[in-house]
Amino acid sequence: MKELTHPWRVERETLTRSEAETDPKYGCQPGSRPLAEHIRYGFVNIDKPAGPSSHEVTAWVKRIMGVNHAGHGGTLEAHKAGEIQA
């Protein structure tokens, strides 16, 4: 069946310009952040239920997680009964 290359299939190699070391004193690998940091620099991949708007779901996540800021990427059902935009 007809299929085009899509963005999640693009393969990239890694090129080296100049080798360098990173000092373990600073920063932290994304997978090793302590939980409080992991939340501050985190995303949740929510399975949106039918009914509430993306905006409402985001507000709930904010409340559940007790964070001041949360935002979603790409509206699912902006106007509930209306149209969705990818």
Add this chain to the structure above:
Amino acid sequence: MTGVLPIALQESTKALQALLAGGKEYICVMKLHGDIEYEKVIRVFKEFVGEIYQRPPLRSSVKRQVRTRTVYYNHVLQIKERNVLFRMGCQAGTYVRKIAHDIGEVLGCGAHIVEIRRTRSGFYTENNSLVTLHDLSDAYAYWKEGDEQPLSSSILPMETAVELLPKVWVKDSAVGAICHGAHLAVPGISKLNSRIRERDLLAVITLKDELVALGEAQISGEKMVEEDHGIAAKTVRVIMAVNAYPKAW
């Protein structure tokens, strides 16, 4: 409408812009308003792959002028009576209900979407720590009772948001300056992904793979390797905390 909805917490909201351009995948049930033979439905679905023209619907969040969107694939999975189950991969900003409506017009009978589920938004899929609000709420409660594991595994690092962008790894000595808003100069680069073009949105990351900033390539990837000086990428959005790495300039 259900499915994949990536939500950024706190500092990672700064990285949301990287997600907006990400492609989407949907699985949908469409109802035909008449009896159409199988082969014809398949044929018309194939016409809606590639570049399509679309006028945003009445209730939409953008200006209502005809624009083009790319449908990457459009697979009919099953047809039962007047119900068509299909999976579609498309560019950000494609109106799926509108496509179904247009397919109905071409078929001559009319059609509408009965059910729709998003199965991908950029890097995020259903196989990628997808959690319900319920799961998340429980995981948070476990944490308050002393068990971090469920919450920790419900959260993905913000670096996942830039997973599909081309990356540039910068030396420790360049991080501080970029966090202060400086543009990325060529000598600050250690490694980079292949096939970077001028104007591409880039993820600027440390050698520990932490996201520092979003940048816009000012030169091609080949030049980033060859040149000795000059600006490689303009800093579009700083994400890392200013003091995470020392000042080295």
